[in-house]
Amino acid sequence: MQLVFWGTRGSLPMNTPNHRLFGGNTSCIGVHEGDDMVVFDGGSGLIHLGSEMMQGDRTDIDICFSHFHSDHICGLPFFKPLFDSAFSVRLHSFGTNDATLSEAMGSYLSSPIFPIGLDDFKANIEFVEHDADARVTIGALNVSACAIPHPGGAHALKAASEKSFVYATDTEHDPQGVNQSLIDFMRGADMAVYDCTYDDGEFDTRRGWGHSTWQEGVRLALAAQVGQFGIFHHEPERSDDMLLAIEAQAQDMMPQSFVTRDYMRIEL
Ligand SMILES: [Zn+2]
Numbered sequence: 290m291q292l293v294f295w296g297t298r299g300s301l302p303m304n305t306p307n308h309r310l311f312g313g314n315t316s317c318i319g320v321h322e323g324d325d326m327v328v329f330d331g332g333s334g335l336i337h338l339g340s341e342m343m344q345g346d347r348t349d350i351d352i353c354f355s356h357f358h359s360d361h362i363c364g365l366p367f368f369k370p371l372f373d374s375a376f377s378v379r380l381h382s383f384g385t386n387d388a389t390l391s392e393a394m395g396s397y398l399s400s401p402i403f404p405i406g407l408d409d410f411k412a413n414i415e416f417v418e419h420d421a422d423a424r425v426t427i428g429a430l431n432v433s434a435c436a437i438p439h440p441g442g443a444h445a446l447k448a449a450s451e452k453s454f455v456y457a458t459d460t461e462h463d464p465q466g467v468n469q470s471l472i473d474f475m476r477g478a479d480m481a482v483y484d485c486t487y488d489d490g491e492f493d494t495r496r497g498w499g500h501s502t503w504q505e506g507v508r509l510a511l512a513a514q515v516g517q518f519g520i521f522h523h524e525p526e527r528s529d530d531m532l533l534a535i536e537a538q539a540q541d542m543m544p545q546s547f548v549t550r551d552y553m554r555i556e557l
Protein backbone atom coordinates (compact mmCIF):
# COMPACT_ATOMS: atom_id res chain seq x y z
CA MET A 290 0.00 0.00 0.00
CA GLN A 291 1.32 3.42 -0.95
CA LEU A 292 0.04 6.71 0.46
CA VAL A 293 0.40 10.06 -1.27
CA PHE A 294 -0.28 13.09 0.91
CA TRP A 295 -1.56 15.75 -1.50
CA GLY A 296 -2.86 18.00 1.29
CA THR A 297 -2.28 17.88 5.05
CA ARG A 298 -3.35 21.35 6.28
CA GLY A 299 -6.67 21.97 8.02
CA SER A 300 -9.37 24.60 7.63
CA LEU A 301 -7.73 26.90 5.05
CA PRO A 302 -5.09 26.58 2.32
CA MET A 303 -1.94 28.49 3.27
CA ASN A 304 1.20 29.63 1.49
CA THR A 305 3.80 31.71 3.30
CA PRO A 306 7.59 31.46 3.69
CA ASN A 307 6.82 29.63 6.96
CA HIS A 308 4.79 26.93 5.19
CA ARG A 309 7.50 25.66 2.82
CA LEU A 310 8.44 22.44 4.60
CA PHE A 311 5.02 21.03 5.51
CA GLY A 312 2.94 22.77 2.85
CA GLY A 313 -0.45 24.40 2.95
CA ASN A 314 -2.80 22.30 0.81
CA THR A 315 -5.94 21.14 2.60
CA SER A 316 -6.92 17.51 3.18
CA CYS A 317 -6.45 15.03 0.37
CA ILE A 318 -4.69 11.64 0.49
CA GLY A 319 -4.34 9.05 -2.28
CA VAL A 320 -4.25 5.41 -1.16
CA HIS A 321 -2.78 3.04 -3.75
CA GLU A 322 -2.65 -0.74 -3.91
CA GLY A 323 -1.03 -1.82 -7.15
CA ASP A 324 -3.01 -0.09 -9.91
CA ASP A 325 -6.00 0.51 -7.64
CA MET A 326 -6.55 3.83 -5.91
CA VAL A 327 -8.99 5.50 -3.55
CA VAL A 328 -8.74 9.14 -2.54
CA PHE A 329 -9.74 10.41 0.89
CA ASP A 330 -11.26 13.92 0.71
CA GLY A 331 -11.08 16.61 -1.95
CA GLY A 332 -9.35 19.56 -0.28
CA SER A 333 -7.09 21.90 -2.23
CA GLY A 334 -4.45 19.13 -2.52
CA LEU A 335 -6.76 17.37 -4.99
CA ILE A 336 -5.75 19.89 -7.68
CA HIS A 337 -2.27 18.37 -7.85
CA LEU A 338 -3.57 14.81 -8.09
CA GLY A 339 -5.77 16.00 -10.97
CA SER A 340 -2.78 17.45 -12.80
CA GLU A 341 -0.88 14.18 -12.35
CA MET A 342 -3.87 12.16 -13.60
CA MET A 343 -4.09 14.25 -16.79
CA GLN A 344 -0.58 12.96 -17.63
CA GLY A 345 -1.44 9.29 -16.97
CA ASP A 346 -3.66 6.49 -18.30
CA ARG A 347 -6.19 6.26 -15.46
CA THR A 348 -9.66 7.49 -16.45
CA ASP A 349 -11.70 6.51 -13.41
CA ILE A 350 -11.37 7.60 -9.81
CA ASP A 351 -13.11 7.01 -6.48
CA ILE A 352 -13.06 9.80 -3.89
CA CYS A 353 -14.42 9.09 -0.39
CA PHE A 354 -15.39 12.06 1.76
CA SER A 355 -15.06 12.30 5.54
CA HIS A 356 -17.56 15.19 5.49
CA PHE A 357 -18.34 18.24 3.39
CA HIS A 358 -16.77 21.25 5.10
CA SER A 359 -15.18 23.55 2.55
CA ASP A 360 -11.55 22.59 3.31
CA HIS A 361 -12.45 18.99 2.33
CA ILE A 362 -14.30 19.74 -0.93
CA CYS A 363 -12.66 22.97 -2.20
CA GLY A 364 -10.33 21.10 -4.59
CA LEU A 365 -13.18 19.43 -6.48
CA PRO A 366 -14.17 22.36 -8.74
CA PHE A 367 -10.47 22.64 -9.74
CA PHE A 368 -10.01 18.90 -10.35
CA LYS A 369 -9.22 18.75 -14.08
CA PRO A 370 -10.65 15.24 -14.75
CA LEU A 371 -14.12 16.65 -13.97
CA PHE A 372 -13.87 18.79 -17.10
CA ASP A 373 -13.00 15.87 -19.41
CA SER A 374 -15.73 13.53 -20.69
CA ALA A 375 -13.22 10.66 -20.83
CA PHE A 376 -13.25 10.43 -17.02
CA SER A 377 -15.61 8.70 -14.58
CA VAL A 378 -15.59 10.12 -11.07
CA ARG A 379 -17.38 8.38 -8.21
CA LEU A 380 -17.91 10.53 -5.10
CA HIS A 381 -18.57 8.37 -2.02
CA SER A 382 -20.02 9.39 1.33
CA PHE A 383 -20.94 7.37 4.41
CA GLY A 384 -23.74 7.48 6.95
CA THR A 385 -25.88 10.50 7.62
CA ASN A 386 -24.61 14.03 7.77
CA ASP A 387 -26.47 17.34 7.84
CA ALA A 388 -26.78 17.17 4.03
CA THR A 389 -25.91 14.71 1.26
CA LEU A 390 -22.73 15.35 -0.72
CA SER A 391 -24.69 16.29 -3.85
CA GLU A 392 -26.71 18.81 -1.81
CA ALA A 393 -23.55 20.22 -0.22
CA MET A 394 -21.71 20.45 -3.56
CA GLY A 395 -24.84 21.92 -5.18
CA SER A 396 -24.95 24.76 -2.67
CA TYR A 397 -21.16 25.29 -2.68
CA LEU A 398 -21.15 25.47 -6.50
CA SER A 399 -23.89 28.05 -6.87
CA SER A 400 -24.27 31.80 -7.11
CA PRO A 401 -23.13 33.97 -5.39
CA ILE A 402 -20.44 31.64 -3.93
CA PHE A 403 -19.11 30.09 -7.14
CA PRO A 404 -19.50 30.84 -10.87
CA ILE A 405 -19.95 27.30 -12.19
CA GLY A 406 -22.32 24.55 -11.12
CA LEU A 407 -22.39 20.75 -11.07
CA ASP A 408 -23.93 20.73 -14.57
CA ASP A 409 -20.78 22.33 -16.01
CA PHE A 410 -18.66 19.25 -15.38
CA LYS A 411 -18.11 17.00 -18.41
CA ALA A 412 -17.00 13.81 -16.65
CA ASN A 413 -19.39 11.02 -15.79
CA ILE A 414 -20.05 11.85 -12.11
CA GLU A 415 -21.74 9.46 -9.71
CA PHE A 416 -22.68 10.29 -6.11
CA VAL A 417 -22.57 7.06 -4.09
CA GLU A 418 -24.13 7.16 -0.61
CA HIS A 419 -23.27 4.29 1.70
CA ASP A 420 -24.62 3.23 5.06
CA ALA A 421 -22.26 4.06 7.93
CA ASP A 422 -21.41 0.36 8.39
CA ALA A 423 -20.92 -0.39 4.68
CA ARG A 424 -17.87 -2.27 3.40
CA VAL A 425 -16.99 -0.81 0.01
CA THR A 426 -14.69 -2.68 -2.38
CA ILE A 427 -12.62 -0.51 -4.69
CA GLY A 428 -10.32 -2.87 -6.58
CA ALA A 429 -7.96 -4.44 -4.04
CA LEU A 430 -8.94 -1.91 -1.36
CA ASN A 431 -11.73 -2.33 1.18
CA VAL A 432 -13.05 0.94 2.57
CA SER A 433 -15.07 1.29 5.77
CA ALA A 434 -16.16 4.19 7.98
CA CYS A 435 -16.71 5.13 11.62
CA ALA A 436 -18.81 8.11 12.74
CA ILE A 437 -16.80 10.65 14.74
CA PRO A 438 -17.99 13.76 16.63
CA HIS A 439 -17.80 16.90 14.45
CA PRO A 440 -20.30 19.71 13.75
CA GLY A 441 -22.56 18.54 10.90
CA GLY A 442 -21.26 14.97 11.14
CA ALA A 443 -18.03 13.32 9.93
CA HIS A 444 -16.64 9.83 9.45
CA ALA A 445 -13.19 8.37 9.94
CA LEU A 446 -12.27 6.24 6.91
CA LYS A 447 -10.19 3.09 6.66
CA ALA A 448 -8.58 1.55 3.57
CA ALA A 449 -7.46 -2.04 3.98
CA SER A 450 -5.69 -4.58 1.81
CA GLU A 451 -2.79 -6.59 3.24
CA LYS A 452 -2.06 -3.34 5.09
CA SER A 453 -4.45 -0.86 6.64
CA PHE A 454 -4.57 2.92 6.84
CA VAL A 455 -6.98 4.94 9.01
CA TYR A 456 -7.86 8.54 8.18
CA ALA A 457 -9.51 10.19 11.20
CA THR A 458 -10.26 13.88 10.65
CA ASP A 459 -12.13 16.12 11.62
CA THR A 460 -13.21 15.38 15.18
CA GLU A 461 -13.39 16.91 18.66
CA HIS A 462 -12.53 14.68 21.60
CA ASP A 463 -14.14 14.66 25.02
CA PRO A 464 -11.45 15.21 27.68
CA GLN A 465 -13.66 13.27 30.14
CA GLY A 466 -13.34 10.01 28.22
CA VAL A 467 -11.70 8.30 25.27
CA ASN A 468 -13.47 7.66 21.97
CA GLN A 469 -13.58 3.87 22.32
CA SER A 470 -15.31 3.27 18.97
CA LEU A 471 -12.54 5.20 17.21
CA ILE A 472 -9.86 3.25 19.12
CA ASP A 473 -11.57 0.01 18.01
CA PHE A 474 -11.70 1.28 14.41
CA MET A 475 -7.98 2.23 14.48
CA ARG A 476 -6.83 -0.88 16.34
CA GLY A 477 -3.75 -2.48 14.82
CA ALA A 478 -3.73 -0.27 11.72
CA ASP A 479 -0.34 -0.02 10.02
CA MET A 480 -0.79 3.74 9.97
CA ALA A 481 -3.35 6.24 11.25
CA VAL A 482 -3.58 9.99 10.79
CA TYR A 483 -5.70 12.17 13.10
CA ASP A 484 -7.08 15.69 13.47
CA CYS A 485 -4.21 17.45 15.31
CA THR A 486 -5.39 21.02 14.76
CA TYR A 487 -4.54 22.16 18.30
CA ASP A 488 -2.43 21.18 21.26
CA ASP A 489 -3.80 20.38 24.71
CA GLY A 490 -2.92 23.87 25.98
CA GLU A 491 -5.07 25.56 23.32
CA PHE A 492 -7.98 23.13 23.46
CA ASP A 493 -10.02 24.71 26.27
CA THR A 494 -10.51 27.99 24.39
CA ARG A 495 -11.57 26.17 21.20
CA ARG A 496 -14.22 23.82 22.54
CA GLY A 497 -17.14 23.32 20.16
CA TRP A 498 -15.08 24.11 17.05
CA GLY A 499 -14.95 20.42 16.15
CA HIS A 500 -11.22 19.69 16.36
CA SER A 501 -8.76 17.82 18.51
CA THR A 502 -5.13 17.90 19.63
CA TRP A 503 -1.93 16.12 18.64
CA GLN A 504 -1.56 14.82 22.21
CA GLU A 505 -5.02 13.19 22.01
CA GLY A 506 -3.99 11.70 18.65
CA VAL A 507 -0.90 10.12 20.20
CA ARG A 508 -2.97 8.81 23.13
CA LEU A 509 -5.45 7.20 20.70
CA ALA A 510 -2.65 5.79 18.54
CA LEU A 511 -0.95 4.24 21.57
CA ALA A 512 -4.24 2.79 22.86
CA ALA A 513 -5.03 1.36 19.41
CA GLN A 514 -1.45 0.10 18.93
CA VAL A 515 -1.14 1.51 15.42
CA GLY A 516 2.16 0.95 13.61
CA GLN A 517 2.82 4.60 12.69
CA PHE A 518 0.96 7.75 13.69
CA GLY A 519 0.67 10.83 11.44
CA ILE A 520 -0.13 14.28 12.81
CA PHE A 521 -2.61 15.74 10.31
CA HIS A 522 -4.98 18.69 9.62
CA HIS A 523 -2.52 21.32 10.84
CA GLU A 524 -3.90 24.60 12.11
CA PRO A 525 -3.45 27.10 9.24
CA GLU A 526 -0.95 29.33 11.08
CA ARG A 527 1.24 26.50 12.36
CA SER A 528 4.67 27.35 10.95
CA ASP A 529 7.30 24.86 9.85
CA ASP A 530 9.24 25.55 13.07
CA MET A 531 6.16 24.97 15.23
CA LEU A 532 5.39 21.70 13.45
CA LEU A 533 9.00 20.51 13.84
CA ALA A 534 8.75 21.22 17.57
CA ILE A 535 5.43 19.32 17.78
CA GLU A 536 7.01 16.38 15.93
CA ALA A 537 9.88 16.20 18.44
CA GLN A 538 7.46 16.29 21.41
CA ALA A 539 5.18 13.68 19.82
CA GLN A 540 8.14 11.36 19.23
CA ASP A 541 8.97 11.58 22.94
CA MET A 542 5.50 10.12 23.62
CA MET A 543 5.47 7.71 20.66
CA PRO A 544 8.66 7.26 18.60
CA GLN A 545 6.71 6.06 15.53
CA SER A 546 4.89 9.38 15.16
CA PHE A 547 5.58 12.09 12.60
CA VAL A 548 4.03 15.25 11.18
CA THR A 549 2.46 14.66 7.74
CA ARG A 550 3.57 17.02 4.99
CA ASP A 551 2.29 17.77 1.49
CA TYR A 552 3.61 15.56 -1.36
CA MET A 553 5.00 12.98 1.10
CA ARG A 554 4.83 9.42 -0.28
CA ILE A 555 4.89 6.51 2.15
CA GLU A 556 5.05 2.79 1.43
CA LEU A 557 3.40 0.66 4.12
ZN1 LIG B 1 -11.21 20.21 8.09
Ligand SMILES: [Zn+2]
Pocket residue numbers: 356358439459499
Ligand atom coordinates in the same frame (compact mmCIF):
# COMPACT_ATOMS: atom_id res chain seq x y z
ZN1 LIG C 1 -14.70 19.89 9.31
